[in-house]
Amino acid sequence: MTRFRFSAGLAALVTVAGLAVGLAGAAPAVAEEAAPVSWSVTPADASGPDGRVAVEHEIDPAASADDRFAVRNLGSEEITFRLAAADGFTNDNGRFDMLPSDQESVDSGTWITLPESVTVAPGGTAVVPFTIAVPEDAQPGDHAAGITASILSVKEGEGTGVGVESRVGFRVMTRVAGELAPAYSVQHLEADYRTSWNPLRPGSIDVVFDVVNEGNARLAVAGLLSIAGRTVAFPAEGESPQEILPGESRSVALTVSRVWPLFAFPGEVALSPTVISASGEPTDEVAVEVASSSTDVLLWAVPWPQLLVLVGLALIILALLWRRGRSKRNLEALLTEAREEGRRSMAGVGQG
Structure with a gap:
């Protein structure tokens, strides 16, 4: 089993071939061993953690950049951590993640050179240098990767042991210098009216669509949904714009509440993406x-x-009118019969 955690507050859980891997946010990770181990991994300068939550660099093709990160051992024993870099991506929850250890990187995860391991004393911090070397033929634009420090522990269960690789890391974004070509599209747009079957209550409108980043730069996506005389902004007030990496997509779901059904609602989804800088x-x-x-x-x-x-009211009114008409016809028939009976009686008296 693999437990995976990322330092920018981004988390994911991936299970691969009986190995659990995890990436955690700024909080330290804890390995479930006989003696629990906790540690943190953050970008750093020569003296230690420098307050960054991610590494961002703009580098020319065939050039490189040096940087550092700090591994802090919060446990009570000396620990040797395995260090690794891998390609990054955004998972289904919209959080940054990186490839598990059994998958091979093909992009910027292969550009990072760092030591294979680092040993950190209990309560100590080790500053580890690393280098990002961009190939000469690298495509301009944004490339995502991550760096992790991990340990492998074994959980015993019913006569068998399960290897658990716990990884803590941070994001490494590399912008290869060159022409940026931001592009995007809106796909799979669907709109649905949710009816309230209480006729005295309005329903709501649900609009769902995907924003696909078809360019080579990270995009922060924001916009407006205008429908039924209402306007809904996304992201909502107080939220950050959705970030979409090149080649990825993000699903946006919006709801407009308290809308009375009026047969048809024309509307519009307006997008105003912004390129995220190399910083x-x-x-x-x-x-x-x-x-x-x-x-x-x-x-x-x-x-x-x-x-x-x-329709129900119309049926009730028709029933009442039909009953009223029927009663009137019955009354007229009775009156006619009474008159006929009176004439017959008068005729009999005359003959007598």
Whole structure:
């Protein structure tokens, strides 16, 4: 089993061939051994952790950059940690992750050179240098990787032992210098009206779509959904824009509540992505400007509960009118019969 944790507050859980691997956030990781071990891994300078949560570099092809990270042993015993680098990606939860140890990296995870291991005294911190060397033929744009420090422990269970590799790490983003070509598309857009079957209550509108990063730069995605006379911003107030790595996509789900069904709602999804700079922040530089876009959406919202109520009322009114008409016809028939009976009686008296 593999337990995997990342230092930027990003976590994932991956299970591979009986080996559990984990990457954790800024909190230390704990290995489930006889003597628990906890440790942290963060970017650093020569003196120790420097406050960064990730490493960001812009490097020319065929050039390199040197950096450091710190491994801190929070346990009570000396530990030798295995060090490794691998390609990074965004998992289904929208969190940064990196390839498990049994998968081979093919991109920037292979550009990182670092020691195979480091031994850290109890309560101590080791500063480890590493180098990012960009190949001459590397494509311009953003490339994601991660660096981890791990230990392997064994959990006993019913006569068998399960190897558990626990990894703690941080993100390494490399922007290869060259022309940035940001591009994106909106795909799989779906809109649905959720009917409230209580005719006195409005329903809601759900809109789901994928934003696909088709360029070579990281994008921070934000925008607006306009429908049914309402506007919903994404991300919501107080949230950070969604970050999408090149070649990846992110699903966006939006809800507009308290909407009365009015048969049809035309709407629009407007996106305003921003390129994230090599320092990890959105940038408004003209050289990397990304054009906004809009995608039309048409939603059908048939007011079935209200129509059923109207049909019911119409049936009740028709029934009342039919009954009233029938009663009137019955009364007229009785009156006619009474008149006929009166005439017959008068005729009999005359003949007598």
